[in-house]
Amino acid sequence: MTTFSESYEEQATEARQALAKAQRQVNQQQQAVEQAQRQLAQLSREDEGYTEMQTQVTTARNQLEDARGEVTDAQNKLNTLNGRVNGTVTAPFAGTVTVEYDKTGQPSVTLSSDDLQLSTQLSEYDYPKVKVGQELKVTALATKHEQTTNLGYLANTPAQNSKANDSKYELTAPLDGTKFMAGQTLNVMITQTGVQIPQSSVKAGHVYVVEAGKAKRVAVTGTKSNGSFIVKSGLNKGQRVIVDPDKGLKDGKTVETND
Structure with missing residues (x-):
């Protein structure tokens, strides 16, 4: 199904006008640079006003580069909008398409799968x-x-x-x-990759695991998710983790488990 966006078409028209304006500005700045360079070429380094004319040439060149940057930005914006005016939608599965229109003429498309x-x-x-x-x-x-x-x-x-x-x-x-x-x-x-542990287990990027009856502090990396912490590195499946370690727990401290 092909689509057409009237709002993006209006924005694209405005973007084309902005691009044309930016291009005119480039032409004007190019002429200003050429004129300043001609005037500078007529002067020698010993002439009064030579330094000032050099400054004018530099300023004109900088303004030209700024104008060219605005053209690039305007062209990129127009390209993006042109890509959104017309679009193509492909159904994710085979079926029957039903199109209905509301009172304002806006379409509503429903796809009913064959399977x-x-x-x-x-x-x-x-x-x-x-x-x-x-x-x-x-x-x-x-x-x-x-x-x-x-x-x-x-x-x-x-x-x-x-x-x-x-x-x-x-x-x-x-x-x-x-x-x-x-x-x-x-x-x-x-299925998600990574080992899931309670978020309360993680303190300052570390967890305590139990090995041979003692607590071992291990650095972990990962992300928080709905009260859990998905470990990307630092732990392996099957390791025993202390769920909510208190401030007094230290690396190497003997701990008791009830499992």
Whole structure:
């Protein structure tokens, strides 16, 4: 489906006018440089006003470079807007497209898949963690049927039900119609790389692990996520981490565990 944006077309028209104005400014500054250079060439170093004319030439050249920079900026802006005036949208799966128009003439496009699709939303806070093609594990809550599938589509614009500071983004993935049915409630798990530990375990970029009955201070790197800390380096799966170390805990101190 091809699209056309009237608002971007208006902005592109303004950008073309700004570019033309910037180009005229370059031409004027180029003439000013050439005129100043001719006047300087008529003077010798001993002539009165030679130094002042040198300054005028330098100033004219600097203004010319500034004008050329404005042309470059205006051209880049126009290129960006031209790319947004006309667009192409490709459906993430085969199906039937229905187009409806509201009272103002704005179109609403609905795509109904020929095959069963998982359809859910992703928070803006989790958006950077997933990508198209990533593996998903889907489980039906009622029947416990499971399937491993791959993320087929991830929207780059917020869903209509998004709220301030909590944008939602639509995602879809193909499902096996013999295991699931339309309207079912599903649990979706997306595997993430890294070791997940409680955020309270991390103090000043370090955690304490238990080795041979003693606490060992280990540096870790990673990111915070919903009360957890996703470790990218410093820990391995299976290590025992002290969940909430107190200020008195030191490296090498003997600790007791209840596991």
